[in-house]
Amino acid sequence: MTLRAATPHDLDAIMAVERRSFPTDAWSPQAMADELSSPHGRYLVDEHEGSVIGYGGVRALQGSRDADIQTIAFDERHRGAGRGRALLRALLAAAAERGAREVFLEVRADNPGAEGLYLSEGFEEIGRRPRYYQPDDVDAIVMRLALPDRRAHDETGPLQDAAKEGAE
Ligand SMILES: CC(C)(COP(=O)(O)OP(=O)(O)OC[C@H]1O[C@@H](n2cnc3c(N)ncnc32)[C@H](O)[C@@H]1OP(=O)(O)O)[C@@H](O)C(=O)NCCC(=O)NCCS
Secondary structure, eight states, X not given: OEEEXXXXXXXXXXHHHHHHHOTXXXXXHHHHHHHHHOTTEEEEEEEETTEEEEEEEEEOOTTOSEEEEEXXXXXXXXXXXXXXXXHHHHXXXXXXXXXXXXXXXXXXXXXXXXXXXXXXXXXXXXXXXXXXXXXXXXXEEEEEEEOOOHHXXXXXXXXXXXXXXXXX
């Protein structure tokens, strides 16, 4: 598993996975290129033997409480091996690093695999958007995850260490 930051040079490889993963509603190359060059988020790719086999992105404006998982997809041959979960965790870490406290996403109601991944990472359903995905006429499930407060964690870390030392 080789996760790295995506660059605009990855566009063609990402679009190949995108088209195969979302045959009816793939993003346009222009939309994907805009995302890859946006300063307001983080895109990562996963490589296998030098080729991009998966990618994902999070929109997280510096200083904003909210972040959104924009997309995540792997080539079919590489699904079910834990790589999607690893990439999702890396995107959540990137959102936390940029100061986000909550992460939102939408998932198709007919995609139990992705929904299962998000539920198992702690996302909760907060609503539905009827017929959000067109032309397929499929509802979107809107999900939310609260990220741990990193500042609170940083503040308690040294105290816990000091308490441990005191106990020794
Ligand atoms: C969704 C996707 C990114 C997940 O990546 P992945 O590498 O296949 O997932 P992982 O192997 O890390 O599996 C993580 C969890 O997802 C769930 N999951 C994955 N595939 C599943 C399936 N076919 N059915 C049910 N649950 C599934 C399980 O909870 C799994 O955990 P477990 O292995 O401990 O049971 C990948 O399957 C994919 O690219 N799908 C097509 C594109 C897509 O639907 N993207 C999401 C759009 S919202």
